[in-house]
Amino acid sequence: MWNDIFPGELPGALRHMHERDAIDGPATLARRSFLKIVGIGGLALGAFPHLALAQQDDTAGASLKPQQQPSAFVQIAPDGQITVTINRLEFGQGVQTGLPMILAEELDADWSLVRSRNGNSDAAYQDPIFGLHLTGGSNSIKNSYTQYRELGARARAMLLAAAAARWNVEVASLSTQAGTVLGPAGRKASYGELAEAAMALPVPETVTLKAPKDFRLIGQATTRIDAKAKSSGQQDFGIDLHLPGQLTAVVARPPVFGGRIASLDDSAARATKGVKAVLRVPLDGGAQGVAVIAEGYWQAKLARDALKLEWDLSAVEKVDSEQQVIRYRELASQPGPVHFDADMTPLAGAPHQLEAEFLFPYLAHAPMEPLNCTVQVADGRAELWVGTQFPGGDSAAAAKVLDLKPEQIRMNVQTAGGGFGRRGVPSGDFVVLACEVAKAARAVGLTAPIRTLWSREDDIKGGYYRPMHLHLARIGFDDNGTVLAWDHVLVGQSILTGTLFGGRVKNGIDPTATEGMRDPYPVPMRLTVHHPTLNVPILWWRSVGSTHTAFVMETLIDEIARTTGQDPVAYRMKMFADQKPRHRAALQLAVDKSKYGQRQLPAGRAWGVAVHESFSSVVAYVVEASVQEGRPVLHQVTAGVHCNLAVNPRSVEAQVQGAALMGLSMCLPGGAITLKDGVVQQSNFADFSVPRITDMPQIAVHIVPSAEPPTGMGEPGLPALAPAFANAIASLTGKPMRQLPFKLA
Incomplete structure (x- = not known):
């Protein structure tokens, strides 16, 4: 089932x-x-x-x-x-x-x-x-x-x-x-x-x-x-596993997703000291790769570098990010499936009209512990050691690859060093790959446990990614900020289409793309959605659809408030009315604790505000930011959190801090995955940058008291950070932020 x-x-x-x-x-x-x-x-x-x-x-x-x-x-x-x-x-x-x-x-x-x-x-x-x-x-x-x-x-x-x-x-x-x-x-x-x-x-x-x-x-x-x-460095993760006689495998992958081997000269690789085997293996999405199995990672890596490989890329699409934007804009101008369908007649006669285009790039998950899975096959059974978000599904996938029954698989779940969704894949790609390597190794007489290890470069260049999205908005509103009509178009790949959950895509619309749109604001919206198919593997990324929908909603709401001369907090509270008590409570807590509007900010700084609900929890941010030498700088973050009962407030605080930092990563230069001629251009933290300690703002997290059963906190801290930061920058520069990472010039 x-x-x-x-x-x-x-x-x-x-x-x-x-x-x-x-x-x-x-x-x-x-x-x-x-x-x-x-x-x-x-x-x-x-x-x-x-x-x-x-x-x-x-x-x-x-x-x-x-x-x-x-x-x-x-x-x-x-x-x-x-x-x-x-x-x-x-x-x-x-x-x-x-x-x-x-x-x-x-x-x-x-x-x-x-x-x-x-x-x-x-x-x-x-x-x-x-x-x-x-x-x-x-x-x-x-x-x-x-x-x-x-x-x-x-x-x-x-x-x-x-x-x-x-x-x-x-x-x-x-x-x-x-x-x-x-x-x-x-x-x-x-x-x-x-x-x-x-x-x-x-x-x-x-x-x-x-x-x-x-x-x-x-x-x-x-x-x-x-x-x-x-x-203290004593925690063992999946990557740290060492079994008696264990070997390590690394895999050479095609430069373009779906590529296959045209020719292979592995003589130099086989001659590398410590190498036990060089084997062809099937990869995710019908691609082919070459597994190098050696006594340790470094020997396997050197041997992989020595492979002489030519790839057949003739049958695969070569996605180009710049051309993709052009294609998305063309799609956005065409009719498509409609999610919300309010009357747009008042738009033409609205006293104020706002038009905006938003661009969001592909994003890599880039957990600190790269993907890995260790497999031991023996006596009609298999044992796996892996940090997986999905042990049952991955056990079933492993059984299928190894021609075993599910009950012949033992899954040992290992503590993992991050994941953000990458360790929970419908295809089970990294677990399936490890089983394919173990299966191929056993066919040539290798019976030792084999750890298939991804390097940082493998992890960032090898998929999967948060999809790229384009949003177009046309909004009509009056002098009081009352939205009369909001015509919106969203373009981006569907995460669910083509998976076991394609049935969840209704009327051609993937609900993971639209979550976070419109709510919590009762605006009359028409939302049209386009899901193009491209040769780039995609997956949920921490907070999923809210990674882009929250930014769109919260920056546009802020812009309406500024255009009509209203305080952004007061405007939001007016729109919540009595219908969103948790949003109101979270935002008010952040406002009160930050002293928003009650104290004078240093010269060159501005306030930014955003609030968003995802996964049943509400997080509001009030931030202080500036622009220094053309670079956006986030100084202070105050969070108001409504997650009902906080089982461990210290963990809630840590989750919001980490999520805010990850949200910051979407804003700063280098925080994007781009493709040229089908090849991912980034490969490591040198060109897929993450915030450094010098980028980290001071963060204060405050929790709304509640005795109601707890809601989730792993993801809700992320979505509202980027729009709050963007709103502060827009207040300083007069230029709304329409793109992540931020583009100030």
Whole structure:
């Protein structure tokens, strides 16, 4: 089923549609009871999570799904240490702390004894809402909040029951505190003492959860569990894996997407010291490549450099960025599918008219840890080690390549050094490639585990990218700033077309392209969409459609306010009226904390404002910026965040800081991917630049208090940064920003 191979990054529109279609969730399974499992370090709750799936009590009355079984998520050692398994990829967003905090809250655990570990592709670690494995769409905390609370509450109830049986007392007479069960007459028992007995008890189907007012951990700014390891260089990522006898593979790719090998002279490569094999392998999109397998990366890289390759590019389109803009402008002038269809009659007679064209380039994900995947094939089974947002789908893809059954694949999810969507690909390209390399190696007698490693250059030149977009807007409004008609055209490749999710494209419109348009402003808009097909692989990029739609909406709203002589904040508040309380609260918080309009800025600086909702959370920015020697400079950023209940405010702060920095990367020179004659012109951080420490502004993050269930924060911090910065620059120069990166001249 398509649910089994869903992408790791769900854009807002796609996520909402899938939620609607999956109200009933995955099929339920019979309730599992706990077994006594002997693990390393003693008997412990859930020592072997995969065994929970095999534990079935057919006589049990009701049923619990694998995602509801504490045995798959909680390990309690005799010394009281508690290890919580996370059902997501940790790649910087903080789920190795946030999810254990949620479970530990209801478990009433001693936080100092809580640890975390990665899950795998077992059914227990599927998203409880979607019923599939994914990390993306800012869904980790949002979708697993209730799940992990109930897991903790169930485990606590079983520990209480075990203590009641030991002391022959009523459960109601017991309480818990910091990993200890407290009983009458001063009795105490640690969770470590009770874990073995608790495992033998039935899992309660229903549990009572704490009221938010009673939270001890949730809502507290908490240092991340992995902070020490990461800050001291001790954290292992997928790229750091070293198995006995492990070999490393690198792949030579055609310069143009889809190219194939015309001729190959690999004699010099084979003669390179440490090289074990040089093999032809299929690549993503029907292309061909050459894998060089060696004892280490450097030997493989040198041998790849020694290859004499000629490519057949005759059958592939050679995209050129400059020509692409011309083509997009031509498309924008033609009729196309209509998403919003308001009456445009008032446009011609409007007192004020505004016309604008926006250009957004391709963007590379460029995570700090390049793509990698290690594969070991042996005895009719395969084991993979990879940082993936999509372990279930990638397991299925690996099984197909290796001619194995899904149950013959073991997926070991590794902590990843960033991803931003690149580790969640419908085609599973980098995992499939690693399996193709392992398969080809085994065919020539190499049985060692093989790590297929991408260099930074491979990563940036090898796709996938945030699509290039062009927007055209014609807006009519009156002296009060009331929008009478907004005629808008959007041109850009469809991310979903041609994938398993092409069915989500309705009336020729990909919802991942249009998310963020119009809302939260009640303007009469006609939105026409064109999705050209080009030979450039594309993918979601942190905050997906909102990377461009937020910029368009927020800069145009600002321009209307300036044209009609209105304060940009007051104008937005007027448009929100009483319909957008979360937007209003986030923006007001940012305004209040920044002292917007209350203090005099240094000479040469200006305020900039923007607010945007994505993935169910709202982030508003008030910034201070200047132009120095023709270069835009961002000095101060104040964020107002409405994500409902912040499980770990420190992680929310970190996510907004990182997202703001990534948003800044879209604005500064060098932050674009361009193509010439089909070849990506950028290759590393020298020509696909990222902000340096000297570019980083001061950032203050403030969170609107709320007790409502949390919404996502991995992506919402990005969209509003660029338009807030652009609005400040426009205030200084009088010239609206219409292009990313900024073009001041």
